[in-house]
Amino acid sequence: MAAKADATNNAWGYALAAFPDGEFGADPIRGTGNGTVMWDTSVHHPAGLLQQPIALTIREGRVVRIEGGSEAQQLIKFIDEFSNGKNDEFDIELSIGFNPKSPLTGMLRTDKKHYGKIHTAIGDDHKDQLHVDGVTRKPTISINGKTIVEDGIIKIPPLDTWMSGR
16 A cells, blocks of 8 residues: 655644754743843844844743844834734744755745754744744854853764864
């Protein structure tokens, strides 16, 4: 018996991967995120490569401030216009790209898969909030005192050697 090979041909009825492949992620522990995240590559809105970074100030897993130039103002307006209620939950997802051949295009589909980039998100779509992803170009991520990404270089074997000599 033959079966159709399809990303949506599964028990859940939805796609299991978005191409190009090349990211791994986790849901952070809710209510624990603190600091500043700089989206400096691309976001869902406005489209294209960002001209100026968008800074998100995070306190206890919630966005308390969005700052930046005109693109940050466009994002704020977009969230205000299309979100149901508060759209301030930040600790929804954090994914690290590991595909060295995924180009930076200004489109999230490829940008978030690029080696050493991260994408994070605001808005919990399970609570009817508008879900917005953003990409950070050269992040440093430490978990429990262990650095896993430093200035966009992944420090976890075997991914730590993929960009050697490039």
